[in-house]
Amino acid sequence: MTHSEEDYIKAIYHLGTSGNERVATNAIAEQMETKPSSVTDMIRKLSEKEYVSYKKYQGVSLTESGIGKALSIVRKHRLWEVFLVDKLDFSWDEVHEIAEQLEHIKSEKLIDSLDKHLGFPKFDPHGDPIPSKSGVLTKTTKMLLNELKVNQSGICVGVKDSSAPFLKFLDKHGIALGDKITVLDKEDFDGSLHININDKSILISHQIGSNLYVRCD
């Protein structure tokens, strides 16, 4: 499996919410910053190798084998992210691009050793679950921060948007995974939230609230 094939498999996996839904050619093209015609070409190849099931004009979905491949790539990506943050002191907004490269390194023993070295982490630095060697994902019951009602609290467990600007914003305002957040008030006007975090009370926009996952069981 080539570098490029792996990139397509991963894109289809993410777009199809973990491989279940059918994904449109154009959506893949946009995600991969390429042209729809290139996507069609690659889809045909992946279809021949039985990583995707494909009917013309109907979009693609991953096969069992494709999902397995995708999980393996996601596992590698997220383990390398943990390595970069935990061992090399990278911040969580710097690791994505490097992990994009590292996820293509081929060696089962390498990944298993890395997993052990890191203490078999279950989540990456953004709170996303790391598939096990056998492809099992830890399920969590998380919700978006702005789905909480006033006076409800939750533990910050992940981000929906993991772009560097958003992550830097969180750092700047002292919001990190594991922090307890309480919704003090909600503005009807624009949906912005008054929250309490680390004994400080701050106001955040609706957009921020809709990109932070919390767990409040």
Next chain:
Amino acid sequence: MTHSEEDYIKAIYHLGTSGNERVATNAIAEQMETKPSSVTDMIRKLSEKEYVSYKKYQGVSLTESGIGKALSIVRKHRLWEVFLVDKLDFSWDEVHEIAEQLEHIKSEKLIDSLDKHLGFPKFDPHGDPIPSKSGVLTKTTKMLLNELKVNQSGICVGVKDSSAPFLKFLDKHGIALGDKITVLDKEDFDGSLHININDKSILISHQIGSNLYVRCD
């Protein structure tokens, strides 16, 4: 610079004993397990980018810029080898192929952080020097074991052949970097050596002796 270009630069570096000598097209082809015609094509490209100086039929040599590139690749390769052995408990005969992949990962910060994480090692698991960030190699005065005279001793500091079979052979006979080796006797007939290592006396062939580096200052 592409993956493939980097592979050629590295091959030329190693064949030309660190970039000084001119290297023959055929030699590169053999090293890279490819055809001479492919090598000519790539050489022309590297020449246009000024990584090598090239005159038709006269072989190639690396330019300053080419040597710099080669040192950067070698630095990455050897640092990753140290990582695999020191942190992930790989043995020295398992690390080469994986490092061949890892050496192409692009991120200056990654390599500098890795270097720091490993404690700024000067040598890789096979005793080969790791170029510094600025491209400086630690020089050592090493010689081959079978250049020693009878009753001379040396510290094992590296291997010339770093293939898995040879490294496994050394492991099997309890020969490791840092061990003190004394030449007890030399057979005139076939050049094999009686040596003492770790309080044991063993007989090794000329071929083994000509692939082990020792320092005896």
Next chain:
DNA sequence: CATAATTTTTAGACAAATCTAAAAATATAT
């Protein structure tokens, strides 16, 4: 439901890296 807009595919071209086969240059040997 017929037409317009959009999406997707096809056809043909291109760049990168490789190959085979043949030609050109260089090196070797009697």
Next chain:
DNA sequence: ATATATTTTTAGATTTGTCTAAAAATTATG
């Protein structure tokens, strides 16, 4: 030094992944 052998380069083809432009299928609209 001339013929032979080897090395190196060229010419043309192939594969992979991409692109543009145009055609075909699907979806949306009046």
